[in-house]
Amino acid sequence: MNLQKIAIAVIYLLVFTQIGIAQSNEHPNVIIIMTDDQGYGDLGSTGNPHVKTPVIDGLAKESLRFNNFYVSPVCAPTRASLMTGRYSLRTGVRDTYNGGATMASNEVTIAEMLKQANYTTGIFGKWHLGDNFPSRPSDQGFDESLIHLSGGMGQVGDFTTYFKGDKSYFDPILWHNNKKEAYDGYCSDIFTDNAIEFIEKNKETPFFCYLSFNAPHSPLQVPEKYYKQYANIDPSSGFKNDDRPFVKMNEKNKEDARKVYAMVTNIDDNLGKLFKKLDDLNIADNTLIIFMTDNGPQQPRYVAGMRGRKGSVYKGGVRVPFYMKYPMAFKGDKDIDNLATHMDVLPTLSQICNVDLPKEKSIDGKSLVPVIKGESINWDHRPLFFYWSRRYPELYNNMAIQKGNYKLVGHTDYDAEIENFELFNIHEDPYEQNNIILNNKNTANNLKKELDYTYKELINSENLVNQPRIIIGSDHENPVILNRNDASGQRGIWDQEEIYGKWKVSIKEGTYNIRFKFIKKVKANGKMYLETNTMVNQIVNQIDDTDIIEMNNIHFSDMDCDLIPFYNIGSKKILPFWVELEKIN
Template structure:
């Protein structure tokens, strides 16, 4: 049928209106999608960068222009707390729980192994559609099921143990380091911090191109020892009159700051800035003595200088610029906060110690509910009440046996050694009020007792167990110093579960000056051995399934057994299943 001119014009107008409507709806949907799209998350956690190691806390010597800029553009929590050493902080960041619940006890000698059954921030975000990547220091277990790839990270570029060059990650260097990429060892080309940021930026670009929100965990190993950094970074600080140690630390922080600046510029260039939550914090106080902005103590101490760290959060349009809050907050709060800010559901069965800070960060609330925060850590696999502990409230702080981090089997007095401080009036902790305010001290002491009993009940201070499963990890490296079970300072073997029984090739690091002897294995109550010549280090043994203490050692012919306790690779073992 032929249409008249007016009919053709009518239908053309109708078609134009329809197309315009569809375009408008599409544009509205796109804009709504941009508004409701899950925000990206970047969590930058630096190692041993204390409260005073930034320019925005009054340090006139250090150069941190990008950290200072982030503080101006976001919100700073001026009383943010972490544990006094690194692995405990990392466990709390990942789980939203006090680290004693997770199986982590301290930083080495079997104390830094988080149970694989723990639910991590990465696992929760991944279940909510996030691409998850870690680039840097993990320090919560180097074996299955405790590795990053076992705990929710789709992509990983990490070093082993607590630091590059530490057992079992030796020999190694911050320059051209050997790293583990998605479980495989490879050598990088460049400085470690630069490499971690390079990998993070590449990961972000890849996920953004696919339209997928990302969670980037950037736990750097800088400025932790060894203090390796290019001369161009640290020698200018030496010329300012600083000692070499401080100069090197500040040089490492300056390199970190440059990388942060590179990250911030990249977000802006890729138009990701407005939809990205960026959080920067330290993991504990400074290891060495230097500027602390007037805070007492440093790493391993539970005084403010050991547990109070820089913290800044930025999310343009959501977190108000240039704001501060003096409300107490801690590492345990990061997981519930990020779940809330990303719209990620929390499983009903998941019990957290931290609280949601999103209202505080976005300016919707000014005051948090009154609460107490608890901190404690010391050497040895058996925590003891009050040793190197602290209870922090908005005003007061109770400290127990300060400065005893490195002690094991601490002798107890009839009454614990306690100190009390009014942080509102005395942030430098100069005046002990334990005798002046017995009621407050007694209340905080009672809270500590309840907390200690509670966290003990979670796992009874049992570290995570290495699972020997050749389907997941083969070979398995057992590091004596980092992951072995220690008693009285000596390695006793490893707590393991053998999931895949069979014939294993066992190789042991014998050290120098080798002589003939026997390689012995004690497993499930049975001791067997094979004789080795001076140039041999490997033998075959049958391992049956089960769990318990796996003890493997080499004993020279005619000599007593040696129980090494040093931080070396001597006694490390590689297990490879053969059948």
């Protein structure tokens, strides 16, 4: 009788164990690791003899390695496409600042999609898709967020670290669930430690962890112990017998490379801690890990022979490493040469995690699962559109389309003849050195037609034509601080004083107290203006040498407007560094 009970118990245990595995396999944990401005060549696994990345190299060895993986030439567009599976222009993201790095709130992110299966979601690091309601991570599906603002720590939009100068990556003030909090240590260590804590708290249920490092983006700041590992190397050496093109490096480039490699090695050590925690928690097999970078390197250095770097539509700007590891479902250590992009991540996760794709959205990406399974899929003829120019796409300027073996590149005028473009056979000429357009005009013209069609479709996207607005006076965010990253107006708004700037906002009716912060102190007897549609408020500043001017008890009706502030003194019109609006009733 006892033996019978034991046998029944064993059977029940086996059955429920198998059920548990099936349920777990249905909704695996997901970790996306993205680094910032780490180029294809900044890894040992991609042939760099200098940088020390044993953990990432080990991950590459155990992963599905997508060897033809492409992103956008710069940060915010890549992040918008990753999160939505769509070309960034569809989402309203068109720039990295100039008011063009805010994603429309009607977009559906990976985090929101995974919520269908009750995933707990967290982001740690760089968001760069909107710093105010309704475009913050917490508004777009993330349960926990620990981020810096705008495009980078120490940049003008991240006003909590900007004034720290060359120490902005150390002991920073970050935004945890939309509240300012002070942290001790180096930024990459902080983001990793908090991601690990998030994973520990949520190990019993499916989770999505987006660990989005701001390193090795400039400013190039790194703990001394990491820099010392590279202080005496020559980053331009070790390639003499290599027949690939290699960019020339001056002394500043070499010093920048040393710092970048030190920052990458710090990331590698942090990922070692993360992966060990997955093993310790016994969840490594059922955790899907993706490692990728957001674009090419910002500074000249080894990029595996490819032409161009960050901001360029040549391969060096848009081809990045992409490793996917999921032991429970896919055998690793496999090279996949099919064309793939950042837009493919969302539909891939939709299929692997058994959740529906966003409805009523045009998804430009494709699930990579058929390719992973070895099914006969010919995606080499899917067209890929690339562009990069400030503010909005400039027709045929730094613009490209890639399809099959050919890539058409424009660095020319809007009305240029086809001979002024470049055409590359990227199968025979992977480093894009030989322009073959004069002998292949028919191919070039066909590609140009496809380029024209894609360009016209994307620039007429609803979220681009009607740019997302920051909502002021809602219960979700009060006060609201408008930062320079999200200011539009004149091109290239950064930390200039005398420049025309504005913010696209939607104001809720109410009474507000407003503060204007300036980079440098301003003199008294100037006049502070605030224009909102037909309403203009002004006040004479009577405080000398102040960097804060206040306007209190201003009543606004409901309105969509350009919020235009400036301090007029003498012949100068000075744009505030940031504007804080607090609804008081």
